[in-house]
Amino acid sequence: MQKELTAIQKDILDFLIDQIRGKGIPPTLADVAKHFGYKNRATVQQHFQAIEKKGYIRKSPKLSRGIELTLEDKYFVPRPILGEVAAGNPLTIYPDAIDTVKLPTIAKMPQDSFLLRVKGDSLKDAYIFSGDIVIVNPNLEPKNGQIVVAILNDAAVVKRFYKKRSEIELASENPEYKTIVIDKKYPSFKIVGIVVGIYRSMEKKAG
Amino acid sequence: MQKELTAIQKDILDFLIDQIRGKGIPPTLADVAKHFGYKNRATVQQHFQAIEKKGYIRKSPKLSRGIELTLEDKYFVPRPILGEVAAGNPLTIYPDAIDTVKLPTIAKMPQDSFLLRVKGDSLKDAYIFSGDIVIVNPNLEPKNGQIVVAILNDAAVVKRFYKKRSEIELASENPEYKTIVIDKKYPSFKIVGIVVGIYRSMEKKAG
DNA sequence: ATAATTACCATACATTTGTATGTTAACTTA
DNA sequence: TAAGTTAACATACAAATGTATGGTAATTAT
Numbered sequence: 001m002q003k004e005l006t007a008i009q010k011d012i013l014d015f016l017i018d019q020i021r022g023k024g025i026p027p028t029l030a031d032v033a034k035h036f037g038y039k040n041r042a043t044v045q046q047h048f049q050a051i052e053k054k055g056y057i058r059k060s061p062k063l064s065r066g067i068e069l070t071l072e073d074k075y076f077v078p079r080p081i082l083g084e085v086a087a088g089n090p091l092t093i094y095p096d097a098i099d100t101v102k103l104p105t106i107a108k109m110p111q112d113s114f115l116l117r118v119k120g121d122s123l124k125d126a127y128i129f130s131g132d133i134v135i136v137n138p139n140l141e142p143k144n145g146q147i148v149v150a151i152l153n154d155a156a157v158v159k160r161f162y163k164k165r166s167e168i169e170l171a172s173e174n175p176e177y178k179t180i181v182i183d184k185k186y187p188s189f190k191i192v193g194i195v196v197g198i199y200r201s202m203e204k205k206a207g
Numbered sequence: 208m209q210k211e212l213t214a215i216q217k218d219i220l221d222f223l224i225d226q227i228r229g230k231g232i233p234p235t236l237a238d239v240a241k242h243f244g245y246k247n248r249a250t251v252q253q254h255f256q257a258i259e260k261k262g263y264i265r266k267s268p269k270l271s272r273g274i275e276l277t278l279e280d281k282y283f284v285p286r287p288i289l290g291e292v293a294a295g296n297p298l299t300i301y302p303d304a305i306d307t308v309k310l311p312t313i314a315k316m317p318q319d320s321f322l323l324r325v326k327g328d329s330l331k332d333a334y335i336f337s338g339d340i341v342i343v344n345p346n347l348e349p350k351n352g353q354i355v356v357a358i359l360n361d362a363a364v365v366k367r368f369y370k371k372r373s374e375i376e377l378a379s380e381n382p383e384y385k386t387i388v389i390d391k392k393y394p395s396f397k398i399v400g401i402v403v404g405i406y407r408s409m410e411k412k413a414g
Numbered sequence: 415a416t417a418a419t420t421a422c423c424a425t426a427c428a429t430t431t432g433t434a435t436g437t438t439a440a441c442t443t444a
Numbered sequence: 445t446a447a448g449t450t451a452a453c454a455t456a457c458a459a460a461t462g463t464a465t466g467g468t469a470a471t472t473a474t
Contacts, residue, residue, distance in 0.1 A: 025232050025272050064271045
């Protein structure tokens with residue numbers, strides 16, 4: 001039931017979100033004025049009032065930087081979910097974010113990590129299920145037994161990683177899916193990153 | 208290579224982390240002074256200087272709320288785990304924290320929530336497993352079908368909640384455990400909170 | 415024994431900050 | 445045409461804020 005923001009108001013809100021999730025603290029009126037080249041704070045003040053009136057932020061009176069985002073999931077993912085990744089058979093990764101709509105948040109992610117939503121059940125014996133969000137760190141060396149995200153032929157999979165003498169194996173824990181052995185047949189094979197954690201929200205399951 | 212903080216400095220740093228993660232904005236000197244009962248801001252000012260000198264925070268001069276955390280994994284906040292809770296048969300809750308977990312800040316972690324580590328497998332069909340960390344919010348009204356933490360006879364359980372006409376049922380999804388029906392026999396029954404999310408770190412499983 | 419650190423307090427001050435109030439102009443809507 | 449919204453400006457002010465300086469007492473290290 002929120003009213004539409006004007007283009008300028010949206011720019012300002014975007015800047016707010018950017019600052020809050022990037023720098024960790026909301027900007028002051030002066031900060032915003034400086035960024036947009038306004039010559040005084042009252043201009044920003046009025047924009048804030050308009051944005052607040054439309055319900056996108058909430059201001060704490062008299063409090064410096066007292067701006068809160070009222071967006072849903074404000075504790076949630078600051079970054080888009082980059083795609084869906086198959087725990088069973090490979091799925092294509094979408095070039096752009098698949099969930100760009102409601103990602104604004106206050107919370108932060110490790111800068112070098114990103115999120116993927118898992119589809120498929122090949123890792124169900126590792127307790128990762130369809131719909132879970134996996135946190136992927138691309139800057140770690142995979143060790144045997146770790147769960148990794150890999151790309152094969154333009155598709156992505158989540159599998160357990162094992163380095164053998166002459167090849168690499170990507171194993172599912174679900175016996176319905178067979179282990180993928182990486183050799184010459186996979187010229188575009190690449191380890192995208194290591195799954196360092198999973199997160200699952202319970203909210204959808206409320207009855 | 209960071210120097211040790213004193214107990215008070217650690218308390219203040221914890222408060223900073225809590226505010227930044229929870230409320231989204233760092234507190235002012237006055238906020239901190241008020242919280243700890245100090246009569247003026249200069250006391251906090253000096254503590255900040257000490258904490259900064261030891262390398263745990265960085266301050267932006269002259270900037271209100273210009274405090275940044277310099278912690279290594281500043282995106283993984285150590286949170287106390289208050290106890291273990293049975294997904295199968297009840298287990299006692301420990302009075303103090305039994306451990307800490309580094310929770311990624313993407314996880315929804317409102318200030319009023321706390322963490323429990325799950326033991327037992329009675330909820331394995333709800334995809335919650337022994338060892339998982341559940342995020343519990345004590346300030347929400349349970350709805351049918353939600354997973355709750357409850358206390359029965361000084362022990363805690365994680366079960367799915369169903370309110371019937373005259374009684375409350377706590378169901379496991381694993382048929383090995385039977386549903387608990389709450390009636391007069393449980394005078395000390397109490398809903399502790401609602402499970403709003405789960406988190407599982409992969410680090411232990413590295414081979 | 416002396417110096418350094420920690421922990422708190424008090425006072426003072428320049429800026430920063432949010433807010434209030436008016437003004438002007440362009441554009442939309444009734 | 446009149447009224448409302450949007451968008452920018454200027455000025456003014458009280459409160460909030462960070463900072464500087466100095467003091468006292470207890471504890472810890474040298």
